[in-house]
Amino acid sequence: MPTIQSIAGQLEPHPDVALVARVRDGDVSAYDTLVRKYERQLFRIAQHITQNREDAEDVMQDAFLKAYEKLEQFQGNSKFYTWLVRIAVNESLMRLRKRRTGRMVSIDEDIETDEGSVPRDLADWAPDPEQNYGQAELAEILRKTIQGLPPGFRIVFVLRDVEGLSTEETAETLGLSVPAVKSRLLRARLQLRERLSRYFHKKKGLMETGIVK
């Protein structure tokens, strides 16, 4: 509409807006497009949170079905993608709680750990450290390392740094304040860095720590 486009600095509407409108009008094929577009991301996020493949499969399906059912409730003032991610995060946390009965699983509890908040490992890494490992071996190192983070740090890192949500979107999705997201993100990044250091040191460092003989 010309009136909308004439507003200075008005951004093009996100392509999802039109797709969502079509779904609301009963066009299921438009939903097919949306599912295709985001199924990988949702699966990945669910895997990161639940750390269980079957749960991730269920979460992905349930999240898309829930979003479809609740589409009328989608306000359109947030992105469809962030809205969808929020549903998937909630579903994932529910599954995680079911599996870990008795163990506290919360993203809003204040995480009492100073681990990684002060960098200890200050030796430099090899130039392209990931090249020293095969694909499968590297993936295993990365999985093991991120799985060791507290859930509240892990989820923030995954949404913000891996999936590319903004700090504000991450906060909105998780129901956290922006400062809370920022403090978790810094600690998540530093903890991961610390833990990866033992694999990615220059050769000299590796020999000193006894990893390479």
Place this chain on the structure above:
Amino acid sequence: MTCKDFLALLDDLIDDEVSPNMRTELQTHLGRCGHCEVVLNTTRKTIEIYRSHEIYDLPTDLRERLHAAIMSRCKKGC
């Protein structure tokens, strides 16, 4: 600027959210502090590695199966 001050601004530096003045101060600290330089570079690398490697891949056959399941349930009105 101390290493602690530097660390407090590490994320803003990585995410490019520092003012030009602050950037100059951070650069000055980096110029004489090898430790912070390592922390900055390896933290950047950490993010880059996680961003560029798919650690939970979704095989095509599984993806198609899940996709079909979702769409058939949607068509039924869920």
